[in-house]
Amino acid sequence: MKCDLPKWFIVLLLLAAAPCAAAAADGGVSGTGGDEYALDPDFDSDLSLDGPPPIPDPLEPFNRAMFWFNDKLYFYALKPVARGYSAVVPQFARVGVRRFFANITTPVRFANSVLQLNFRSAGVDLARFVINTTVGVAGFTDPARDRWEIFPVDEDFGQTLGRWGLGPGLYITWPVFGPSSARDTVGLVADSFANPVNYVLVSEQAALIGVKAYERVNGVSLDIGVYEDIKRDAFDPYIYVRDAWHQHRENLVME
């Protein structure tokens, strides 16, 4: 069990009064009651709670309209294009392209790891970048993961703001870009300044949009079925996506 100080810091904040000794004995002695909440804040034995509140959604009518728009965009544009593309380009090449884009956006994740004082994450990402850019042939393969078991990290400025104590604010669904929050929208804009793709193509608006669209189509071609599953599993797809997205983001902030 590794000792991850920032993670413990959050847990300690949540516990507030928990003795340090109990925290140090990771996975150790089963202590006093209430320990369960440290692991699962949703652990509620008497069912008196409804769990953590969902994200505020005062823009729901607008968001539902955008959700509908994105849904149509997916089924009538993205998916057919991605299908055509995947019929021509073999899967290993598409996985390579996905990895290439993940590799060149290392500066975004690295900068945010440092801003969060998460030096372990910064180190991991740097190691991955060095290995995958060289051994991994410009990032098209992932030997860092496959040979050395160094797994990718996921950091962005929205998470950095969250780490600094900022809540998500209100929920917002952007056309094309999809679910976001007030905080993460700021994060998205800030991160674009650290994305090398934006610098290389800074004077070529059309090329930049083309590259972004290509990256998206490539991703969709590998993930066909994911959104369809979400829609099928949901009783109200809009609510499901909103809650799932919120949980996913807050979990990333905590990690």
Place this chain on the structure above:
Amino acid sequence: MKRIVFALLALLVLALAAGAPSGAAASEATDVIKYTVEKALAILDDPELKGPEHKEERRKRVMEVIEERFDFEELSRRTLARHWRDRTPEERREFVDLYTRFLQDFYMDKIEDEKRDKVLFMDERVRGKVAEVKTLVITTTGTEIPILYRMKRNAAEWKVYDVIIEGVSLVRSYRGQFNEIIQSSSYEELVKKLREKISGE
């Protein structure tokens, strides 16, 4: 002399008592998940059970494995949360049955995914009578999906009461939606919708 031997024995017993529970509990939680997941994957990867024509048989056998480890009543109770208390014993039984069938299809689709390459057992945390086992599903499409199993110790056994996929809790997701349905219409409406979902598969 006797006293020294006794003191040493007492120390040994104390050391064992202090060390044993955490050690045993620490590997136990991962072990039970590993056992269940690997048993389920073995059935899914069995060449004799491959293909859509064996889907029913395959799923039936995987469900038996899952039912050994999952506490569906606890899952149902936590999902309905405060609405659980308003239900009669018959309604509860019916709900557990319907929700179990719904979840099995849901979970089955996730692990039956042909994009699955392998499952790694990463980490575990144990706090009191709750444990969390983190697994990482490596896909063939260049992604990794973290799946966390949350378990509660019932008597001597660890039973799964929530599954967290990419940070999204199954219980929390459906609690929100079910609550919405119950509050905007009725519990009967929820049961109707569950039945529709199951038969729509």
